Amino acid sequence: xxxxxxxxxxxxxxxxxxxxxxxxxxxxxxxxxxxxxxxxxxxxxxxxxxxxxxxxxxxxxxxxxxxxxxxxxxxxxxxxxxxxxxxxxxxxxxxxxxxxxxxxxxxxxxxxxxxxxxxxxxxxxxxxxxxxxxxxxxxxxxxxxxxxxxxxxxxxxxxxxxxxxxxxxxxxxxxxxxxxxxxxxxxxxxxxxxxxxxxxxxxxxxxxxxxxxxxxxxxxxxx
Numbered sequence: 001x002x003x004x005x006x007x008x009x010x011x012x013x014x015x016x017x018x019x020x021x022x023x024x025x026x027x028x029x030x031x032x033x034x035x036x037x038x039x040x041x042x043x044x045x046x047x048x049x050x051x052x053x054x055x056x057x058x059x060x061x062x063x064x065x066x067x068x069x070x071x072x073x074x075x076x077x078x079x080x081x082x083x084x085x086x087x088x089x090x091x092x093x094x095x096x097x098x099x100x101x102x103x104x105x106x107x108x109x110x111x112x113x114x115x116x117x118x119x120x121x122x123x124x125x126x127x128x129x130x131x132x133x134x135x136x137x138x139x140x141x142x143x144x145x146x147x148x149x150x151x152x153x154x155x156x157x158x159x160x161x162x163x164x165x166x167x168x169x170x171x172x173x174x175x176x177x178x179x180x181x182x183x184x185x186x187x188x189x190x191x192x193x194x195x196x197x198x199x200x201x202x203x204x205x206x207x208x209x210x211x212x213x214x215x216x217x218x219x220x221x222x223x
Contacts (some may be wrong), residue, residue, distance in 0.1 A: 013051045016041040020058035029120045056126035066101050067134040071141035088200040095192050098185055103174030104192050106185040114175050135164040166199050
């Protein structure tokens with residue numbers, strides 16, 4: 001019985017979010033009120049806020065689904081696999097799957113959603129909060145890595161910040177080449193994969209050698 005109840009709650013949550021995003025795309029985020037969304041979803045405002053803490057979360061809650069992904073990759077990596085290799089592998093897999101979080105997705109709805117998020121200051125700021133949570137989650141996982149160099153606290157925080165920034169920059173770069181240059185995800189895939197490999201090489205080896213396309217795998221801090 002509880003499983004059915006949870007399923008119904010998830011369907012309601014999804015319906016509210018979809019109604020909100022449809023209205024925001026049609027009229028603009030700032031021109032649509034929470035009351036408008038509640039009416040479109042056929043729920044009360046208190047019900048809406050029981051599912052979403054803020055108006056912004058009606059849109060960017062999707063980012064919450066990914067905020068622990070990098071940390072989970074670190075914890076679930078293969079025995080002996082360097083951290084950066086595991087994170088690169090996960091990003092490359094996302095590119096192949098055209099995961100929107102990598103920016104390599106040319107579906108019109110995905111492009112419109114991304115443009116809405118990054119074209120609305122309050123939404124972009126809310127995304128930044130989720131990114132900060134993802135960074136903290138990754139730092140927690142990195143501190144558990146047995147071969148992380150000392151000082152562990154600082155090393156974990158630095159590496160988490162660098163990885164999170166790298167993923168964000170790569171995703172935005174991919175999205176802009178599709179959105180602004182009119183390229184397709186299929187056309188960009190190989191180039192995006194090369195960019196990701198180069199970027200993680202920079203993390204592993206630093207600026208002096210990262211531009212040479214070296215593998216992410218041999219960095220001491222990635223162990």
